[in-house]
Amino acid sequence: MMLIFRQLFDQQSSTYTYLLADGATGEAVLVDPVFEQVRRDTALIEELRLKLRYTIDTHVHADHVTGAWLLKRSTGSRIAISAASGAEGADRYLNHGDRCEFGSRHLVVRATPGHTSGCISLVLDDETMALTGDCLLIRGTGRTDFQHGDPHAMFRAIHEQIFTLPETCLLYPAHDYRGLTVTSVGEERRFNPRLGGDLCEDDFIGYVTNLGLPHPKQIDIAVPANLKCGVASNDLSQMAQPEWAPLTYTFAGIWEINSQWLEENLRSVQVIDVRESDEFYGPLGRIPEARLISLGDLARRAAELTHARPIVTVCRAGGRSAQATVILRKSGFEDVANLAGGMLRWRAEGRLVENGGV
CATH class of the missing domain: 3.60.15.10 (Ribonuclease Z/Hydroxyacylglutathione hydrolase-like)
Structure with a gap:
């Protein structure tokens, strides 16, 4: 009991x-x-x-x-x-x-x-x-x-x-x-x-x-x-579910996105990869259309992003990219979601990858 x-x-x-x-x-x-x-x-x-x-x-x-x-x-x-x-x-x-x-x-x-x-x-x-x-x-x-x-x-x-x-x-x-x-x-x-x-x-x-x-x-x-x-x-x-994608809200206070939906809608969002440069170009590869802005640079470079399209953040396993959503919301972006599991899960599910090793 x-x-x-x-x-x-x-x-x-x-x-x-x-x-x-x-x-x-x-x-x-x-x-x-x-x-x-x-x-x-x-x-x-x-x-x-x-x-x-x-x-x-x-x-x-x-x-x-x-x-x-x-x-x-x-x-x-x-x-x-x-x-x-x-x-x-x-x-x-x-x-x-x-x-x-x-x-x-x-x-x-x-x-x-x-x-x-x-x-x-x-x-x-x-x-x-x-x-x-x-x-x-x-x-x-x-x-x-x-x-x-x-x-x-x-x-x-x-x-x-x-x-x-x-x-x-x-x-x-x-x-x-x-x-x-x-x-x-x-x-x-x-x-x-x-x-x-x-x-x-x-x-x-x-x-x-x-x-x-x-x-x-x-x-x-x-x-x-x-x-x-x-x-x-x-x-x-304040309770309204975001309408731009089927998102899930976690107990940690992070909106997460479904990887299948993201793969099918890559051109309708901004994919921001917050890993370091060597990881972005490394063996895990990267998501097509992804743009590299390392987590440490994100707050300073947030103005480079547009409010016209939602933002999906990604990293190796989903931890840094979760923090990236917090930074972006503080910078005034509302339509933001994290790719849970990051590139590890994306690769494990056989999703589209650029520059990735076998």
């Missing part, structure tokens, strides 16, 4: 997204997906050859739009959220004690209101880890001053639903603003400055009601969209 677990981060909203999968069956769940990161998350799921069964939002977020609807559209996953959230458009509404299964593993839903009335935490079947959403953070807690927040409910939820887990249970929050990634039940019981140690409910109420925090910048956009599970977001431009 090997568990696949990945903690992903959105820098703009300081949101953690969690991927959990059963290593035997490949079934997966994705918790608290971010709209702008759907392409990243989809690439990881495809690279690990997983089947996304559910996206689960721990609450109606106020600082980002969920990626649940986009992921449902692209992967066929089901949307799950708390029944107390007030959200419309979900495929499954979760209540305290429900189980979200993926393969032979499952997450148990625990109601942990306080940040919002519909907040939940998700506890792994063996209680070795829990995803606490915006309820318990690392050395902190979620705020309670909007969206029907209730500091009394939060204090009790943390003590009754999270602090009752084993001391060694690892806790993963939906946010962190200081670069912290994980804590444990034992740590937070002792060291959380808002409610750990001997602090009582009155201490907690006094703390969180005097935080004086500004409202999230995206609240007016995020909350209405998330009350419809992300379907209200109409800014799909």
